[in-house]
Each structure stands twice: as structure tokens, then as C-alpha cells.
Amino acid sequence: xxxxxxxxxxxxxxxxxxxxxxxxxxxxxxxxxxxxxxxxxxxxxxxxxxxxxxxxxxxxxxxxxxxxxxxxxxxxxxxxxxxxxxxxxxxxxxxxxxxxxxxxxxxxxxxxxxxxxxxxxxxxxxxxxxxxxxxxxxxxxxxxxxxxxxxxxxxxxxxxxxxxxxxxxxxxxxxxxxxxxxx
Amino acid sequence: xxxxxxxxxxxxxxxxxxxxxxxxxxxxxxxxxxxxxxxxxxxxxxxxxxxxxxxxxxxxxxxxxxxxxxxxxxxxxxxxxxxxxxxxxxxxxxxxxxxxxxxxxxxxxxxxxxxxxxxxxxxxxxxxxxxxxxxxxxxxxxxxxxxxxxxxxxxxxxxxxxxxxxxxxxxxxxxxxxxxxxxxxxxxxxxxxxxxxxxxxxxxxxxxxxxxxxxxxxxxxxxxxxxxxxxxxxxxxxxxxxxxxxxxxxxxxxxxxxxxxxxxxxxxxxxxxxxxxxxxxxxxxxxxxxxxxxxxxxxxxxxxxxxxxxxxxxxxxxxxxxxxxxxxxxxxxxxxxxxxxxx
Numbered sequence: 001x002x003x004x005x006x007x008x009x010x011x012x013x014x015x016x017x018x019x020x021x022x023x024x025x026x027x028x029x030x031x032x033x034x035x036x037x038x039x040x041x042x043x044x045x046x047x048x049x050x051x052x053x054x055x056x057x058x059x060x061x062x063x064x065x066x067x068x069x070x071x072x073x074x075x076x077x078x079x080x081x082x083x084x085x086x087x088x089x090x091x092x093x094x095x096x097x098x099x100x101x102x103x104x105x106x107x108x109x110x111x112x113x114x115x116x117x118x119x120x121x122x123x124x125x126x127x128x129x130x131x132x133x134x135x136x137x138x139x140x141x142x143x144x145x146x147x148x149x150x151x152x153x154x155x156x157x158x159x160x161x162x163x164x165x166x167x168x169x170x171x172x173x174x175x176x177x178x179x180x181x182x183x
Numbered sequence: 184x185x186x187x188x189x190x191x192x193x194x195x196x197x198x199x200x201x202x203x204x205x206x207x208x209x210x211x212x213x214x215x216x217x218x219x220x221x222x223x224x225x226x227x228x229x230x231x232x233x234x235x236x237x238x239x240x241x242x243x244x245x246x247x248x249x250x251x252x253x254x255x256x257x258x259x260x261x262x263x264x265x266x267x268x269x270x271x272x273x274x275x276x277x278x279x280x281x282x283x284x285x286x287x288x289x290x291x292x293x294x295x296x297x298x299x300x301x302x303x304x305x306x307x308x309x310x311x312x313x314x315x316x317x318x319x320x321x322x323x324x325x326x327x328x329x330x331x332x333x334x335x336x337x338x339x340x341x342x343x344x345x346x347x348x349x350x351x352x353x354x355x356x357x358x359x360x361x362x363x364x365x366x367x368x369x370x371x372x373x374x375x376x377x378x379x380x381x382x383x384x385x386x387x388x389x390x391x392x393x394x395x396x397x398x399x400x401x402x403x404x405x406x407x408x409x410x411x412x413x414x415x416x417x418x419x420x421x422x423x424x425x426x427x428x429x430x431x432x433x434x435x436x437x438x439x440x441x442x443x444x445x446x447x448x449x450x451x452x453x454x455x456x457x458x459x460x461x462x463x464x465x466x467x468x469x470x471x472x473x474x475x476x477x478x479x480x481x482x483x484x485x486x487x488x489x490x491x492x493x494x495x496x497x498x499x500x501x502x503x504x505x506x507x508x509x510x511x512x513x514x515x516x517x518x519x520x521x522x523x524x525x526x
Contacts, residue, residue, distance in 0.1 A: 015490065022222045022489045032226045 047105045047120040050098060051145035052138065055155035060142065061117035064093040071112035076103045096138040101131060121148040188292045196298050197278075204277050208438040209239040215484050222488040249427035256327035257424065265325060266425065266432030269318025272311040273439035279304040280446045281366045283456050283468040296456075296469070297366065304365040305357065308447060309350050312402060315440065316342040319404075319411065322433070323421035334420025337495065338411035341401055344502035345408075349398035351510040352391045355517035356380045356451050359388070365447075369455030379454035385524035386517045392452040394510055396482065399444040401502070403437060405483055407490040410498055445479035 008014070033040060042048075053061050064081030082094035110118045121144060128134055136144075213228065213235065220227030228235030253259055283296030301307050316339060323335015359380055360368045372379050381392045401408035412420030422433045449455060453475050456468030493501070 018489045019485060022485060025224055026218070026221050028224055030221065030224050030226045032224075032229075034226075034229060 042122045046122050047107045048123045049100060049121055049126060049144060050103065050105075050109060050141070051119055051121050051148060052096065052141040053117055053119055053145045053149060054142065054152055056152040057155055059155060060092060060138075061115050061153075062093045062096065063115055063117070064091045065114060067112045067114060068109035068118060071108040073106060073108060074102050074104050076100075077109060093138060096141060098136045098141055100126060100134040100136060116153070119145065119149060121145075123148065185292070192292050192294060193298070196295075200277050200280075200298055201274065204274065204439060204442065205435070207442060208435050209243065211438045211442065211480065212242065212434075213239050214480070215487075218481065218484040219488050222485070243431070246427055246431040251427050251429070252424075254327055254424045258325040258327070261321050261325035262424075263429070265318045265322030266429040266436070267318075268321065269315055269436040270432045270439070272315040272318075273436040273443060276308050276311045276439075276443045277446070279307055279365055280443070281369055281450065281455065282472045284370065300364055300366045302362075302364045305353055305363050305368075305447075305451070308443070309346070309353075312349075312440070312443075313342070313346060315436065316346075318433075318436065319421050322425070323411075326421075326424035328424050330417045330419070330423045331421050334411045334413075334417045334423070337417075338404060338421055341404070341408065341410055341498060341502075344499060345398045345401035345506070348394060348502065348506040348510050349402055351507070351514060352395040352398060353447075353451055354514050355386070355388050355391045358514075358517050358521050359383065359385070365450050365455075369450050369457070372454040373457050375461050376454065376459040379452065379457070381452040386520035388452060388513070388517070390509065391513050391517075392448070394506060394513070395448055395452065396479075398506065399448065400483065400486060401498070403440045403444060403483075405437075405441065406487040407493050408498060409492060410495055413492060415492075441480060441483055442476065445476045445483075448479050449475040 055061055062079075064079055066079040066081060069075075069077045069079050076099040078095070078097045079093050080095040081091050084090040084092050105120070107120050110120055123144065126134065216238070217227035217235075219225075228238040231237040231241045253262055278298045279301045281297035281300070287294040319338040319342075320335045323331040323333075323338065326332070356368065357363060360371045362368060362371070368380075372383070376382060380388045382389065400406075404411050410420075411417075412422070417423070422430055425433060449472060456472040458464050458466060458468075458471050
């Protein structure tokens with residue numbers, strides 16, 4: 001054993017080195033994020049709770065195709081589609097229910113949507129004492145979309161299409177068989 | 184009349200010392216968590232009060248309100264007695280700790296900066312620290328749990344091994360001071376840090392101070408010698424089965440013991456209430472005393488933040504094959520040096 005090794009052992013060389021390191025860290029800035037007081041900056045593409053969007057005129061984007069329901073790997077979306085009153089062939093989601101408790105936040109529903117009616121928000125603080133509050137309906141999902149995406153997309157013009165024109169004129173001429181109203 | 188007044192003063196002093204010690208114990212936990220946090224680049228307690236200043240209060244309240252559980256197979260009497268047996272020796276040790284010099288006489292009543300000046304002060308403290316080990320041992324045995332029993336046994340073995348080194352590391356100072364009274368030992372170190380026994384002629388006791396520090400860490404079951412409560416092997420060691428107030432008593436005893444051994448180290452090696460330089464004498468003695476005690480306590484936390492736990496055989500080997508020979512050598516050399524110094 002060399003002299004330096006002996007001295008190192010006698011004066012607890014390694015331990016002193018370790019003590020120096022911890023003492024240095026005493027004055028270093030802590031990396032703690034005081035979470036409820038300071039919120040983290042989320043990256044773009046963060047997938048929080050899902051929401052439904054609207055067009056700039058306030059109408060819903062959703063056409064009730066239920067492709068999101070098919071794409072969903074954990075079956076949390078349930079869409080009941082219906083015909084838009086006064087505009088046959090245009091459909092919308094009569095009910096749209098979304099179960100956050102089982103959602104895996106994969107974002108497949110957003111990818112599947114053909115009209116970009118869905119979006120993942122950056123909301124994640126949805127803890128609740130009542131599980132039922134996490135079972136959202138269409139109005140709640142639209143509200144989430146409204147408060148997270150204030151800039152809405154422009155509604156495309158459908159009436160210019162050939163098919164739409166033909167259908168509307170047919171309906172207006174009462175040539176299309178109307179469903180009898182229930183008494 | 185005078186006797187009654189003196190009695191009241193003594194009882195008052197005891198009350199003040201106990202309250203101060205318990206407050207310090209409470210805030211020592213906060214101090215420890217803060218220091219450990221900072222050393223690990225964390226913040227420590229931040230939520231209760233400004234920067235977590237009320238955290239000890241919240242912890243105490245929580246422990247008070249907890250359910251009192253006694254395991255079904257436990258020996259009920261000893262199980263309830265053990266925490267008290269552990270806490271009381273830790274607290275009554277402060278009876279002989281002097282934190283200042285001189286006395287103040289008002290209307291025939293004398294105020295002194297210590298509860299009592301026992302002429303066998305150090306012996307009394309060493310005896311008490313041995314009694315404290317009973318609490319741990321009995322608590323471990325009475326819980327009727329294998330983890331508790333192993334923790335208690337380990338604690339007993341460790342305390343006995345390191346008690347020797349702890350007691351003998353103080354002998355060098357006793358040889359130089361020629362007294363067992365803590366007040367007399369402190370008074371012998373007046374006038375500058377070169378008169379403190381850690382640095383004083385004829386033979387500086389700095390080695391004894393380091394050995395005392397190591398033994399003190401082992402004696403109070405602190406990291407890296409916290410074998411009796413090794414979380415990774417023994418859940419929590421001897422207080423595995425304890426909860427609520429009984430657990431709090433063990434906890435208080437551990438921290439009170441830390442303060443006690445720090446106080447002894449300060450009084451015996453670091454000059455007690457004396458200022459490091461004579462021109463700093465205008466600062467009250469208690470300030471210096473507390474400052475030095477807190478330096479020692481910081482050392483406890485610093486070591487805890489740095490070192491990992493020893494293995495059990497390493498602990499015993501270190502205690503018997505390194506500490507005790509070194510301590511004995513220190514006694515021999517100090518005796519020879521003192522002999523030639525006196526003649």
C-alpha cells in the first residue's frame with residue numbers, strides 16, 4: 001500500500017470527498033416543481049382530455065359517423081347518429097357520450113375523425129370524488145372544446161355541390177317521401 | 184422561605200429546559216428534512232406554513248390523533264413501557280448540561296444556567312445512555328414480531344460495542360480537565376479556541392473528537408449506523424409495530440439523544456459556551472453554545488445525506504477492531520503527555 005493510499009484511508013479520503021459533494025449540492029438550486037402552485041409547461045401534441053369542436057358559426061362539426069367509436073380501443077365513445085331536422089342527408093350526433101374513466105388518451109378518435117370534429121386538449125386535472133362526473137355527454141365535451149379552442153374553423157359550403165342542390169330542390173318540391181309525423 | 188423560592192426557581196429552570204429541548208427536537212425534524220432536501224436538490228417541507236415552518240406541528244397533531252394499536256401477541260405492559268423508558272433517559276440527561284457561566288442572584292434567589300452541577304456529570308450521562316438502550320431492546324422484544332426482535336437485538340449489540348468507544352473517547356479529556364463535572368470541564372476551556380480540549384496542549388483531543396463523533400452516530404442509531412431500523416431489511420426495526428404516540432416517543436427519544444450527544448461533544452471538546460476568540464466574549468455564552476450544537480447536528484444530517492448504511496459485520500468489525508484500539512491508544516498517549524506536562 002502506498003503512502004497516499006494509507007493517508008487516504010486514515011483521513012477517510014473517500015468519505016470526505018462524498019461529504020464535499022453533498023455540501024456542494026446544499027447550495028444548488030432545487031429542481032422541484034411546486035406542482036399545484038406552478039403548473040408545468042406542456043409540450044405541443046400533449047394528449048389531455050378529448051373535446052368536441054364547433055365551426056365559426058357555432059354549429060357542431062360532428063356528423064355522427066361514429067368512426068371515432070370504431071377507432072376507440074377501449075370503447076369509451078358512444079355515438080347515436082340522427083338526421084338533421086330540415087336538412088335531410090345531413091346527419092349529426094344526437095347523443096355523444098364519452099367515459100373519461102376508461103379513456104387511455106391514445107388520440108385514435110382524433111385521427112379517425114373525417115371532419116376534424118375532435119381534438120385532444122391540454123386539460124388533465126380531472127380528478128373527482130364522484131366517478132359519475134367523469135361520464136361526459138355532448139354538451140360537456142363541446143364546452144371543453146369551446147374553452148380550449150377559441151379560434152374556430154370556417155364552415156365549408158356544402159350547398160354548392162351537385163348532389164346537395166339536387167337533394168334540396170327535391171325536398172323543397174315535396175318529391176321526397178316525408179316521414180309521417182306522429183300524433 | 185428562601186428554600187421555597189429556590190425550589191420554585193429550580194422547577195422553573197427544569198420547565199424551561201424541557202420545553203426548550205422539546206421545541207428543539209420538534210424543529211430538528213424540520214431542520215433535518217430541509218437539509219436533506221437541499222442536499223438532494225429538493226426543497227423539503229414547503230406546504231404547511233411559510234416554507235413548511237408549521238410542519239412539526241402538523242406531524243405532532245397527526246401522531247396524537249392516530250389510533251393506538253397494540254399487536255395481539257405483544258406483552259402489553261412492556262410494550263407500553265418501552266417508549267417511555269426510551270424517552271425519559273434522553274430527556275433527563277439535560278439536567279447536567281450547562282449552557283452558560285456564572286449565576287445571578289436576585290432577592291436572595293440564585294438563577295444558574297443549568298439545572299444542576301453534578302460532580303459526576305459525564306458518568307451520569309453515560310449511565311443514562313445505557314439505560315436508553317433498554318427501551319429499544321424491550322420494545323423490540325415485547326412487540327412479538329421478528330423484525331422488531333432483530334432490530335432490538337442489533338441495537339443492543341451496537342450500543343454495547345460503541346458505548347465502550349464513546350465512554351473511552353471522553354477519558355482523555357477527563358485526564359486533562361481533572362474533573363467529571365461538565366461545568367468544571369467547560370470552565371477549564373476558557374479563553375480562545377486553542378484552549379478547547381479538541382486543540383489544547385498537552386495532547387489535542389481532535390482524534391478523540393472524531394472517534395466520539397462516530398460513536399455518537401452509532402449510539403443514536405443514525406445513518407450510516409442505523410442497523411436497528413434498517414428499512415430495507417427490517418421494515419422499521421424495533422418500532423415496526425409502534426404507531427401514534429408510542430412511535431412519537433421513540434422518535435422524540437432519538438432526536439433528543441442527538442441533541443444530548445451534540446451537547447456533550449460541545450461541552451467536552453469544543454469549549455462549551457466559550458467564544459472561539461477572547462475578543463468575541465461580549466456575545467452571550469448561550470449563543471455560542473447553541474451555534475456549536477447546531478454545527479454538530481448539521482454534521483449528523485450531512486453524514487446521513489452522504490453515506491450509505493454499513494453491513495452488520497462491517498459495523499461490528501469497525502467498532503471492535505478500529506474504534507476501540509484507537510481510543511485506547513488515545514488514552515495511553517494522553518496519559519503520558521499529561522504526566523510529563525504536569526511535571
